Amino acid sequence: MHLEIQTAPRSGTTQRVALFGRLDTHSYPQLDAELAPVLDGGDPPVMSLVLDLAGLNYISSAGIRSIFKARKALTARNGKLLVVNPQPQIQKVFDVVKAVPMSDIFTSVAEADAYLDMVQRKVVSGDEDE
Amino acid sequence: MHLEIQTAPRSGTTQRVALFGRLDTHSYPQLDAELAPVLDGGDPPVMSLVLDLAGLNYISSAGIRSIFKARKALTARNGKLLVVNPQPQIQKVFDVVKAVPMSDIFTSVAEADAYLDMVQRKVVSGDEDE
Amino acid sequence: MDISLSVPAERERLDDLTVAIAAVMERHAIAQPVIDDVVLIAEEVVCNAADYGFDAGQEREIVVAIRAAEAALHLQFRDNGRPFDPLAQPAPDLDADIDERPVGGLGVHLVRQLARRVDYVRDGAYNVLDVTLDLTPSETGDAP
Amino acid sequence: MDISLSVPAERERLDDLTVAIAAVMERHAIAQPVIDDVVLIAEEVVCNAADYGFDAGQEREIVVAIRAAEAALHLQFRDNGRPFDPLAQPAPDLDADIDERPVGGLGVHLVRQLARRVDYVRDGAYNVLDVTLDLTPSETGDAP
Numbered sequence: 001m002h003l004e005i006q007t008a009p010r011s012g013t014t015q016r017v018a019l020f021g022r023l024d025t026h027s028y029p030q031l032d033a034e035l036a037p038v039l040d041g042g043d044p045p046v047m048s049l050v051l052d053l054a055g056l057n058y059i060s061s062a063g064i065r066s067i068f069k070a071r072k073a074l075t076a077r078n079g080k081l082l083v084v085n086p087q088p089q090i091q092k093v094f095d096v097v098k099a100v101p102m103s104d105i106f107t108s109v110a111e112a113d114a115y116l117d118m119v120q121r122k123v124v125s126g127d128e129d130e
Numbered sequence: 131m132h133l134e135i136q137t138a139p140r141s142g143t144t145q146r147v148a149l150f151g152r153l154d155t156h157s158y159p160q161l162d163a164e165l166a167p168v169l170d171g172g173d174p175p176v177m178s179l180v181l182d183l184a185g186l187n188y189i190s191s192a193g194i195r196s197i198f199k200a201r202k203a204l205t206a207r208n209g210k211l212l213v214v215n216p217q218p219q220i221q222k223v224f225d226v227v228k229a230v231p232m233s234d235i236f237t238s239v240a241e242a243d244a245y246l247d248m249v250q251r252k253v254v255s256g257d258e259d260e
Numbered sequence: 261m262d263i264s265l266s267v268p269a270e271r272e273r274l275d276d277l278t279v280a281i282a283a284v285m286e287r288h289a290i291a292q293p294v295i296d297d298v299v300l301i302a303e304e305v306v307c308n309a310a311d312y313g314f315d316a317g318q319e320r321e322i323v324v325a326i327r328a329a330e331a332a333l334h335l336q337f338r339d340n341g342r343p344f345d346p347l348a349q350p351a352p353d354l355d356a357d358i359d360e361r362p363v364g365g366l367g368v369h370l371v372r373q374l375a376r377r378v379d380y381v382r383d384g385a386y387n388v389l390d391v392t393l394d395l396t397p398s399e400t401g402d403a404p
Numbered sequence: 405m406d407i408s409l410s411v412p413a414e415r416e417r418l419d420d421l422t423v424a425i426a427a428v429m430e431r432h433a434i435a436q437p438v439i440d441d442v443v444l445i446a447e448e449v450v451c452n453a454a455d456y457g458f459d460a461g462q463e464r465e466i467v468v469a470i471r472a473a474e475a476a477l478h479l480q481f482r483d484n485g486r487p488f489d490p491l492a493q494p495a496p497d498l499d500a501d502i503d504e505r506p507v508g509g510l511g512v513h514l515v516r517q518l519a520r521r522v523d524y525v526r527d528g529a530y531n532v533l534d535v536t537l538d539l540t541p542s543e544t545g546d547a548p
């Protein structure tokens with residue numbers, strides 16, 4: 001009845017993880033454990049983590065802390081954490097604590113994928129802004 | 131979400147009433163009000179009241195009191211109160227307070243009807259025990 | 261499970277109490293018949309306190325504590341109403357002719373019969389009623 | 405709605421509290437977003453008390469009282485932990501570079517932001533935190 005985590009097969013340097021249920025003070029260690037190998041890297045390391053939150057009903061500051069930690073680990077190696085389809089309660093909490101920049105929140109997996117493709121093309125063609 | 135009462139069209143001197151939900155300290159006045167005209171009589175008066183409890187999930191002493199009152203009103207004019215299909219919680223409470231004699235509890239409406247038919251035939255043919 | 265709930269001792273507050281108690285027991289996978297018994301006991305005790313326990317205008321409070329331990333569920337009711345020992349009440353005469361019996365007086369009897377054990381003490385300004393019910397061994401009372 | 409619930413101030417007891425609170429609010433037809441906010445606030449306050457509020461071995465208790473009145477829901481948390489005034493905490497710097505911000509320190513901020521109003525007093529041995537939330541007019545808080 002608490003948190004369920006579905007980790008998709010890795011696709012290139014992109015990893016999709018879907019969360020269902022409640023990410024709170026009881027369940028955040030489960031997410032930390034599931035994300036540890038993803039954040040540790042691999043060869044080549046995961047550069048984009050897409051968190052699909054369509055099935056997540058509730059988040060508290062303990063859950064925010066886990067997502068924040070994941071985001072830091074990724075940005076430290078110039079990677080990205082994208083969030084897809086947060087439900088209203090989740091979006092509200094994200095807004096209050098500014099957990100994820102607005103530009104990293106998408107309303108569908110397809111939209112996030114399109115964004116990642118675009119970034120990828122920029123990197124390959126060498127015309128990335130920074 | 132509380133008590134629902136379905137009073138069937140009267141059939142001869144038999145009245146069937148089905149209860150759904152909870153018969154407790156909040157809802158017993160509803161049953162008292164619904165049964166008042168039935169117990170008042172009519173011409174000819176109701177002689178058999180069949181309470182169908184298949185849909186009743188919960189009863190407390192306040193509900194027992196209502197059923198007890200109805201039973202008294204009927205037996206005062208040689209009528210009968212039969213109970214059909216009490217669920218386990220109801221049966222347990224009935225047992226603890228001996229609310230209705232075992233012989234007046236039936237496992238289906240058909241069984242109660244058959245019993246009433248039999249009593250009726252006895253009355254008509256004049257060979258009733260008492 | 262170790263929670264206590266308090267409401268004004270009024271009939272209108274009964275359902276808040278029982279809904280909350282039932283939700284906690286469901287979380288701990290307590291069997292439905294036990295939940296039904298607890299709700300029934302709470303209804304009988306709270307309604308009696310509300311109906312008979314207080315003078316008009318008196319501040320009325322009732323607290324229910326629930327604790328599961330071993331194969332037992334412990335309920336404690338505590339109210340600040342007039343002293344009333346339900347265990348001192350005569351049992352109703354259930355073997356009397358059913359048509360002669362009074363229609364009421366069954367609440368206290370129900371509580372005593374459904375419980376494994378009931379104890380009463382007057383503790384200062386409080387009636388304290390301890391009610392113990394059986395749990396089947398699978399109902400741990402310790403949900404994750 | 406006028407109920408208070410008390411549990412030992414331990415993380416393991418949090419869900420008994422929130423499940424019971426949610427059940428009572430559902431009965432009063434309180435909107436789901438308000439229930440979510442109340443559960444979140446309870447989680448933040450109870451976990452903070454459990455994590456930071458007590459010395460090892462100290463008896464730890466936390467009480468939540470809920471009352472609905474007019475267009476507001478009033479929560480009161482009362483614990484016997486060390487004095488802690490959440491309103492005296494500096495707000496986190498949310499406008500700092502997101503990659504430089506600390507990962508924690510958001511619980512108290514969330515509580516303050518979700519509530520219409522928060523008041524704190526130390527009352528003898530107790531921290532008393534009053535939290536008021538908005539109800540939409542259709543949420544009467546007075547179920548039948």
Ligand SMILES: Nc1ncnc2c1ncn2[C@@H]1O[C@H](COP(=O)(O)OP(=O)(O)O)[C@@H](O)[C@H]1O
Pocket residue numbers: 191304308309310312313341342343344349364365366367368369
């Ligand atoms: N809390 C109480 N304080 C004072 N008197 C009580 C209390 N509870 C019960 N009584 C008395 O005990 C009697 C029996 O109660 P009960 O068995 O619940 O049946 P009923 O409420 O139908 O009379 C009541 O009629 C009342 O006189």
Ligand SMILES: Nc1ncnc2c1ncn2[C@@H]1O[C@H](COP(=O)(O)OP(=O)(O)O)[C@@H](O)[C@H]1O
Pocket residue numbers: 061448452453454456457485486487488493508509510511512513
């Ligand atoms: N009940 C409490 N008693 C003592 N200190 C507390 C209490 N609650 C919070 N604190 C302190 O306030 C800080 C901020 O709490 P909070 O905003 O919930 O974030 P976090 O728990 O992630 O640190 C905590 O790190 C702690 O030092």
